[in-house]
Amino acid sequence: MKGWPGEPDMDYDVLVADGEAAANAGKPITDVIFDFGNVLIYWDPSAVLIPRYDKETIDRFLDNDVSRFYDANDLMDGGATPEEGVAWMREHSGDQWADMLKYYLDNFEDSLVGVVPGARVLINDLKAAGIGVWGLSNWEKELFPIAERATPILSKLDGKVVSGYVRLRKPHKDIYERALADFGIAADGAVFIDDKAMNIVGANAAGIRGIRFRDPVKLRELLIDAGVDIPDVKTVK
Numbered sequence: 001m002k003g004w005p006g007e008p009d010m011d012y013d014v015l016v017a018d019g020e021a022a023a024n025a026g027k028p029i030t031d032v033i034f035d036f037g038n039v040l041i042y043w044d045p046s047a048v049l050i051p052r053y054d055k056e057t058i059d060r061f062l063d064n065d066v067s068r069f070y071d072a073n074d075l076m077d078g079g080a081t082p083e084e085g086v087a088w089m090r091e092h093s094g095d096q097w098a099d100m101l102k103y104y105l106d107n108f109e110d111s112l113v114g115v116v117p118g119a120r121v122l123i124n125d126l127k128a129a130g131i132g133v134w135g136l137s138n139w140e141k142e143l144f145p146i147a148e149r150a151t152p153i154l155s156k157l158d159g160k161v162v163s164g165y166v167r168l169r170k171p172h173k174d175i176y177e178r179a180l181a182d183f184g185i186a187a188d189g190a191v192f193i194d195d196k197a198m199n200i201v202g203a204n205a206a207g208i209r210g211i212r213f214r215d216p217v218k219l220r221e222l223l224i225d226a227g228v229d230i231p232d233v234k235t236v237k
Helices: 019-024 045-049 055-061 069-077 082-093 095-106 119-128 144-150 152-156 173-183 197-205 216-225
Strands: 031-034 041-043 112-115 132-137 160-162 190-194 209-212
Touching (some): 031 173, 045 055, 045 095, 055 095, 069 082, 069 095, 082 095, 112 144, 119 152, 132 173, 144 152, 173 197, 190 197
Parallel strands (some): 031 132, 031 190, 132 160, 190 209
């Protein structure tokens, strides 16, 4: 299975307010909390591996049922070091996949393949409208400074909570509550943007409305429809 295990079915580009977040449906949005990977910046692990491995091997490595790559990522996102992640994979998946993980980690910067279209301007527009912009991401502690150097868009956020530093991890409720406390904001005015359905479910459990992200234009339109005063997409005739 390629991708993170345990993903529930959920539509993209829809404002979701289930569970504890249902009480906040329709309330004014005062803060937007962004995930990083594939929301603000593109993360593509296969881009790291192309110089050393053929497509079939890369596909197998990125199949969690074969290599447990995503399980190892979860472990590191929760506080384990890269060395501990490689050792874990060596024990559970064998030397060939552990060696491949080490190569991936050693060349991690190549997985950051660009800024998501519209993300930089959206952050600027939200700030101009008086909306707080924040970051909440699962990321290994030793790799995150690489991302900050490679992608300056992360420095535009008003504050960040990164899982590897706090040793908490999405989709568990406690990291969302930690983020709200660190940012000094309330759940009832917040919206969380993430590309993974499980993380939207986690946000809802903490009272935060969420949007499973795919389309930058639809995200902008959703925020406008919810009352956020930012420029709309123009049609020129």
